[in-house]
Amino acid sequence: MPQINPLERIFNMLEDSQWWPRDRLVEMQRIELSRLVRHAKSSSPFYRTRLDCLFHPNGTIDWDRWVDVPIMARAELSHQRGSIQSRRPVQEHGPFGWVKTSGSTGDPVEFLTTRVLNDLSVASLWRGQKWANMDWSGVMIHMAAESPKFKIGDVMGSWGPFWLRESAKGRRIFATYSIGAEERIKLMRQFDAGYSTFTDGMAVLFLDYLRSSEVSVSLQSVQFIGGAASEYIRRDFRTLLGADVVELYSSKEGGSMASRCPQGHGWHQNAESVLVEIVDDQGKPVAAGETGRVVITPFGSTTTPLIRYDQGDLAVAGPTEICPCGRTLPRIASFSGRLRHVFRRPDGGSVNELSIDARRQLGAGTWQIARVAEHSFEVRYMKRDWGVAPNLAEFRKSFAEDYYPEAQVKIIEVDNFILGPTGKHMERLDEWDPASQEGI
Numbered sequence: 001m002p003q004i005n006p007l008e009r010i011f012n013m014l015e016d017s018q019w020w021p022r023d024r025l026v027e028m029q030r031i032e033l034s035r036l037v038r039h040a041k042s043s044s045p046f047y048r049t050r051l052d053c054l055f056h057p058n059g060t061i062d063w064d065r066w067v068d069v070p071i072m073a074r075a076e077l078s079h080q081r082g083s084i085q086s087r088r089p090v091q092e093h094g095p096f097g098w099v100k101t102s103g104s105t106g107d108p109v110e111f112l113t114t115r116v117l118n119d120l121s122v123a124s125l126w127r128g129q130k131w132a133n134m135d136w137s138g139v140m141i142h143m144a145a146e147s148p149k150f151k152i153g154d155v156m157g158s159w160g161p162f163w164l165r166e167s168a169k170g171r172r173i174f175a176t177y178s179i180g181a182e183e184r185i186k187l188m189r190q191f192d193a194g195y196s197t198f199t200d201g202m203a204v205l206f207l208d209y210l211r212s213s214e215v216s217v218s219l220q221s222v223q224f225i226g227g228a229a230s231e232y233i234r235r236d237f238r239t240l241l242g243a244d245v246v247e248l249y250s251s252k253e254g255g256s257m258a259s260r261c262p263q264g265h266g267w268h269q270n271a272e273s274v275l276v277e278i279v280d281d282q283g284k285p286v287a288a289g290e291t292g293r294v295v296i297t298p299f300g301s302t303t304t305p306l307i308r309y310d311q312g313d314l315a316v317a318g319p320t321e322i323c324p325c326g327r328t329l330p331r332i333a334s335f336s337g338r339l340r341h342v343f344r345r346p347d348g349g350s351v352n353e354l355s356i357d358a359r360r361q362l363g364a365g366t367w368q369i370a371r372v373a374e375h376s377f378e379v380r381y382m383k384r385d386w387g388v389a390p391n392l393a394e395f396r397k398s399f400a401e402d403y404y405p406e407a408q409v410k411i412i413e414v415d416n417f418i419l420g421p422t423g424k425h426m427e428r429l430d431e432w433d434p435a436s437q438e439g440i
């Protein structure tokens with residue numbers, strides 16, 4: 001038999017397993033979890049006794065106790081990496097490589113990851129692109145960190161599953177997070193690109209530029225990396241570029257974790273490569289329609305086992321029934337942002353997201369809401385013309401309603417925002433209490 005490459009094998013499996021009966025999917029997850037748990041317990045000091053609640057006296061696993069496994073905070077990964085790392089990495093999962101998160105959204109973490117995690121992640125990304133009908137024979141403007149290997153405008157090869165004939169025609173063009181809107185537009189035109197990757201921070205700045213410059217450029221779709229795009233961003237990409245936004249919920253720790261259902265019924269988890277749980281403060285799963293923390297267990301992370309790792313995001317659990325699209329993959333209804341940037345009212349409830357109306361009242365495009373003292377906030381914004389005159393009194397009223405009446409707000413117009421090294425723009429920022437940015 002001809003040798004089939006690992007990515008092709010995984011991609012083919014994912015094409016199939018999205019339709020598997022639920023029982024078969026659960027069975028597969030248990031096999032993966034069981035391997036990971038035993039490996040972690042026997043080879044990582046951090047897990048030597050941490051998982052004991054899972055084991056029957058005869059050594060078999062009691063799945064009913066899964067929800068009792070303690071949740072790992074990002075701060076633990078940051079401070080106890082040495083103890084978490086496996087003493088006996090699974091060699092077939094290599095080669096291994098270090099990954100780093102920027103620390104712009106909490107404790108910076110750096111850990112050793114595997115080729116397997118990366119393969120699962122790439123194959124899941126492709127599956128999501130296929131759901132969104134992306135055409136792998138087109139041109140993708142790819143965004144990455146600065147690299148000694150490539151310069152802006154270099155052709156990096158294809159971007160779809162490389163063994164497919166259509167992918168062979170596709171080209172991926174190198175660009176960095178730091179390039180400006182003008183340069184990005186120049187690349188799109190030069191290569192007649194149909195696609196471009198974006199992070200949230202890049203997107204808001206880019207859309208603001210398009211609006212103010214009245215330059216016209218079109219794309220088929222935009223691959224959004226990291227998480228969900230706001231309604232505001234989705235609408236602007238549609239009206240200004242004619243582009244759909246294709247989102248991928250992903251992280252360095254968990255790889256590709258979910259993509260939107262092609263028929264619009266929330267998000268489908270990549271259940272073949274990661275267990276995603278939406279849990280309450282006790283670590284128990286929340287009911288469908290309720291909000292909880294995203295807790296992940298990526299199966300491929302065997303060098304740095306992450307078992308019930310708190311991703312630092314909030315999500316609404318999806319319905320438990322099989323999706324109307326026919327895919328059996330479990331669902332997430334929506335994402336409600338990064339946990340550490342949820343501001344609380346004095347009564348303990350969380351504040352509401354400010355609406356598009358509030359943006360209009362302020363005449364704001366990109367903005368950032370920072371808590372600077374216990375009940376004081378700064379709204380920093382870049383001006384945007386909504387075609388109506390701003391009304392600050394109305395904005396203050398909206399703010400008092402969505403936040404809380406005692407909240408003080410200072411409004412500051414800025415010319416620009418400085419993005420972090422990964423292109424992240426922080427819409428909500430807590431500058432008052434450093435402890436609240438630890439992700440725990």
Ligand SMILES: [Zn+2]
Pocket residue numbers: 261262263264265268323324325326327
């Ligand atoms: Zn679906």
